[in-house]
Amino acid sequence: MFDLLPLAPPDAILGLGEAFKNDPNPNKINLSVGVYKDEQGNTPVLASIKEAERRLLEKEKSKGYLAIEGLADYGQQVQEMLFGAGHPILKDKRAVTAQTPGGTGSLRVAADLLRKHFAAAKVWVSKPTWANHQAIFQAAGQLTDVYTYLDSTGKGLDFDGMIASLEKLPAGDIVLLHACCHNPTGIDPTPEQWKKIAAVIKDKKLLPIVDFAYQGFGDGLEEDAVGLREIAATGVDVLVCSSFSKNFGLYGERVGALTLVTNTAEAAQRALSQVRISIRCNYSNPPTHGGALVAGVLNDAALRKQWEGELAAMRNRINKMRHLFVDTMKKLKPEKDFSFLISQKGMFSYSGLTNMQVDELKTKHAVYVVGNGGRINVAGMTEENMPKLCAAITAVL
Incomplete structure (x- = not known):
């Protein structure tokens, strides 16, 4: 019976994640899926969570x-x-x-x-x-x-x-x-x-x-x-x-x-x-x-304080990447003003890239962002990948 089912299209965002995984380019950059990345490009387990988990596993007596x-x-x-x-x-x-x-x-x-x-x-x-x-x-x-x-x-x-x-x-x-x-x-x-x-x-x-x-x-x-x-x-x-x-x-x-x-x-x-x-x-x-x-x-007061510090560090890193991106693009493409990204908040920003530019970023430069406004996950930016990222965006503008 399932032979008659039509093939569903991939998810607009998660589908990009799958395409990124399958991309053989060693310098690929994923700014699509909304996941926080640290400076090494990893999604870390917070230290406060690791400690809470250790305590939970010690005390847990049921899986009811x-x-x-x-x-x-x-x-x-x-x-x-x-x-x-x-x-x-x-x-x-x-x-x-x-x-x-x-x-x-x-x-x-x-x-x-x-x-x-x-x-x-x-x-x-x-x-x-x-x-x-x-x-x-x-x-x-x-x-x-x-x-x-x-x-x-x-x-x-x-x-x-x-x-x-x-x-x-x-x-x-x-x-x-x-x-x-x-x-x-x-x-x-x-x-x-x-x-x-x-x-x-x-x-x-x-x-x-x-x-x-x-x-x-x-x-x-x-x-x-x-x-x-x-x-x-x-x-x-x-x-x-x-x-x-x-x-x-x-x-x-x-x-x-x-x-x-x-x-x-x-x-x-x-x-x-x-x-x-x-x-x-x-x-x-x-x-x-x-x-x-x-x-x-x-x-737990101590764990909460630790967690709030870790949360502040994630927030500050994202804001740092916003400023670094704007500064780098200003050097590469001074006539194109990206300063509006600094006033935006959180993990995401609308870059203003067209769907054609977004497609070119993916196919020619292995840079993955979401179309319809060029949504960028700022948390995926790092000091290491910033030069390649900004050079790729400059190339498609």
């Missing part, structure tokens, strides 16, 4: 199932990361959290929940957004559309256009927002702009989903939560999809969370009861290991 919503300690620590310890939302028990298999799992659980209970609502995503966002919600049976985000230069936020788009949305529709380190552009609203976005969401009676995949990779753990906290401060219901792939380096462990914020503790428990059903019909309950590592780090 977790509750449907996962580890209670994990959920509590996730909420404190999002809102801060002692926040009124936490004190009033107006937030509930379910541990999920990565941020993608969180988004899919949210999509199933919303499709079941708000079937008429359309999901609006930024133009552009992460390539998988619309696919996840469409797979759950929801309609999707886009709101204005990137300006006409491709280098900044069209804030007036964004607000105008949001103000036109029907009450009850769903808006997906990037908390920080916007993927794929690296362009974020300012704290003042977040206040206006939050006010429009409340005024238009929209339901926000905040995708929080990079907390700590922008300006810092607290600074990166400003947008979410501004929205929550208005009193609207909020869904938050967290991922700990990047900030804890736990890519292969698939560690995420879905947090729902409501107006009352009773509403929160009602919402959690429905989340449990969505999870039970999907993967039943989450894996233990990765969530236990995150909880182990966040529950």
